[in-house]
Amino acid sequence: MRRAWLGRSSPFIIRRYSALAHNLKPASATAAVAADFLPPRRIDPYSLLASELDHLKGNLLNLLGSAHPSLSQLAQHYFAHPSKQIRSLVVLLLARATNGLGSEWEQKKWTAECDRVSGQNQVLDWSLTRPGVLNDLDPSMPEDAASFQSLFSLQSPSIVQQTPPLPSSFSPNISGPVMDSPLILPTQIRLAQLMEMIHVASCMHDQVANTAMNGTANKLAILGGDFLLGRASTALSRLGDDQVVELVATVIANIVEGSVWKAGNVGTRTIAPLTHPAQGWSTYLNSVYLASASLLAKAGRASVILGGSTESDVWKEVAYVYGLNIGFTNQLLKDVELYEADTTSVDLTAPLIYAWKDRPDLGPIIQRQFSAGGDIEQVRHAILESSGVQRTRALAISHSEKAREVLQLLPDSDAKAALDELAVCVAKRN
Numbered sequence: 001m002r003r004a005w006l007g008r009s010s011p012f013i014i015r016r017y018s019a020l021a022h023n024l025k026p027a028s029a030t031a032a033v034a035a036d037f038l039p040p041r042r043i044d045p046y047s048l049l050a051s052e053l054d055h056l057k058g059n060l061l062n063l064l065g066s067a068h069p070s071l072s073q074l075a076q077h078y079f080a081h082p083s084k085q086i087r088s089l090v091v092l093l094l095a096r097a098t099n100g101l102g103s104e105w106e107q108k109k110w111t112a113e114c115d116r117v118s119g120q121n122q123v124l125d126w127s128l129t130r131p132g133v134l135n136d137l138d139p140s141m142p143e144d145a146a147s148f149q150s151l152f153s154l155q156s157p158s159i160v161q162q163t164p165p166l167p168s169s170f171s172p173n174i175s176g177p178v179m180d181s182p183l184i185l186p187t188q189i190r191l192a193q194l195m196e197m198i199h200v201a202s203c204m205h206d207q208v209a210n211t212a213m214n215g216t217a218n219k220l221a222i223l224g225g226d227f228l229l230g231r232a233s234t235a236l237s238r239l240g241d242d243q244v245v246e247l248v249a250t251v252i253a254n255i256v257e258g259s260v261w262k263a264g265n266v267g268t269r270t271i272a273p274l275t276h277p278a279q280g281w282s283t284y285l286n287s288v289y290l291a292s293a294s295l296l297a298k299a300g301r302a303s304v305i306l307g308g309s310t311e312s313d314v315w316k317e318v319a320y321v322y323g324l325n326i327g328f329t330n331q332l333l334k335d336v337e338l339y340e341a342d343t344t345s346v347d348l349t350a351p352l353i354y355a356w357k358d359r360p361d362l363g364p365i366i367q368r369q370f371s372a373g374g375d376i377e378q379v380r381h382a383i384l385e386s387s388g389v390q391r392t393r394a395l396a397i398s399h400s401e402k403a404r405e406v407l408q409l410l411p412d413s414d415a416k417a418a419l420d421e422l423a424v425c426v427a428k429r430n
Contacts, residue, residue, distance in 0.1 A: 045089050045418035045425075052092055052184060053085060060193045086330065087199055089422055090296055090323050091192040091303040095184045096415035097407075098315045102308030109308075112185050187239050187306045194232050194248060195299045201228035202255045202291070244302040251298050258291025274366055280353045287348075293327025318409050322419065325403035326426055332396035333429050339383050346376045346383075350395060354388035355379075400427035 046053070099105060204225035229252060236248050261283060274280050300323035301316045309316040335349035346352065348366075356362045359382050365375045383389065403423040410416045 041417040042421050043414050043417040045093055045422045046085075048414060048418045049089065049092050049096075052189065053088060056088055056092075056189060056193055056196075060196065085196070086326070086422075086426065087195040087296060087299055088192040090326060090419075091188060091195060091299050092184055093415050093419045093422065094300045094319045094322070095188040095303045095307055097410050097413055097419060098304045098309065098319065099183065099185070099188075099307045101315050101411070102304065102313050103310045105308035107308065108185060108306070112187070115186075185306060187241075188303050190235060190239060191244070191248075191299065191303055191306060194235055195251075195295060197228050197232040197235075198248075198252060198255070199295065201225040201232070202259075204228070205259070239306065241306060244305055247298045247302045247305075251295050254290040254294040254298075258287050258289070258294070261287035261290060274348075276363070277353050277357045280348060280356060280366070284348055284350065284353060288328060288331045289324075292331045293324050296323035296327040296330075297321075299323060314409065318406050321406045322403045322423075325399040325406075326423060329396045329399040329403065329423070329426050332392055332399065333427070336389055336392050336396070337429070339380065339389055344376060344380070346370060346379050350392040351383050351386075351388035352379065354391045355383045355386040358386050358388075397427050400424065 102108070202225070204221045207221050232248075232252075236245055239245065274283065297320045300319035304313075304316040304319040307315075332350055335347075335351060338345055338347065338349060339351050352362075352366075356366060362379060362382055365372070365379055368375070370376050370379065400423045404420050407416055407419055407423075
C-alpha cells in the first residue's frame, strides 16, 4: 500500500504522497495569488447534497429486508436515525469533485448512460433479496417431495445486455439528456450506502463490547451487524468494479482487525501489555486506522475509481489522503470527548498516551490493564491534569488541516469547497 502524507505534526511514522501527487501543481495555480486576498468559499456540504442524502436514506431502507421481522426492524431502527453521514458525504463530495477528471471518465459516463436508457441501472435499486436467488430455502430436498417443483422449477436464463463499446468520438445518439461531469454516478451513490451499512454494522458490534447488555440483546446486536454486512456484500457485487470490490472487502477485514487491536484479546476489553509510550502509539494508531480511518480513506478512493480514475491519475490518491486524515481527526476528537464527558471510562487513547509520556508512573497501571482498585480514577485524574486532552485536540486539528491541504490539488468547484468545509466541521465536531 502506498505511503500517503499525514503531516509532520503527527507523532508517528507517516506516509507520503505518491510521486504523482508531488509532481502535480495545484489545479488553480494561476488563481493562487488572488485567492490569498479573498475569504475562502464556505459551502455547507449537507445543503449541497441534500437531495442525494435524502434519496440515499430512503432507498437504503427499501434495500434492507429479511425473512425474519426482528432483523428488518433492527436495521430500520438504526437507519431511521442516521449519524452525521460523514462517510456518505466523503464518498459523494469526492465523486462530484473528481468526476470528469479520471482517464476513464468518458467510458464510465457512457456505460452509465447506456444503463439508464436500457433500464439496466435499475439493477442497483433492486431488493437485495431476489426471487431468482436461492438464499432463503434449501434446494437439496428429495426430488419426490411434492413442493420441490413449485419452489425450484427450472428457469430459462435471462440474457444480459452488454454495454456497447465507447465510440471514438463521444457523442451518443440516444434519447434523453447525457450526464454532465459534476453529476454523481449511480454506482457512487450505491457505494455511499454501502459504507453507511458497514459503519452501522460495526457500531452494532461495538455496542456489544462497550455495554453490559443482556445475553439476548448482545446476540441480536451481533446477528444484526452480521446481517448488514451480508447485505452490504450482496450490494457490493453489483458495482461491477473488481478494484472497488477488493477495497471495500478490505475495509470489512480492517474493521475486524481494528477491534482486535483495540481489545487486545478476543472477547475482552483489555489491552495488550505495553512497556512504553512509543509502543502505545503503535498499538493505538493501528487500531484507529483499521477500525475507522481505513473506511473513509478507502471509501474515498473507491468513489474516485468508480468515476474513472486509473493508476495514472492522482485523484484517487488525493481522495485516499483526504479520507484518511478526516478519519483520524474524527476519532481523535471522539477520544477527547471520552475524557471530557462525565464518565468512568478509560481506554488506550491519545490523551492517555500523552499523559503517560509526561507521567511515567502511569506505566505500571497501564501494564496491569487498570485491574487494581482506583486505577481508572487515578488515570482519568492524571489525564485531565496533564496536557493530554489539549495535545490530542491539536493533533486532530493538524490532521484536518492536512485534509484541507491535499484538496488544493483539485480544481475549484462547489464540491471542493464543501469538502473543505466538511474538514472544518469534523475538526469542530459540529
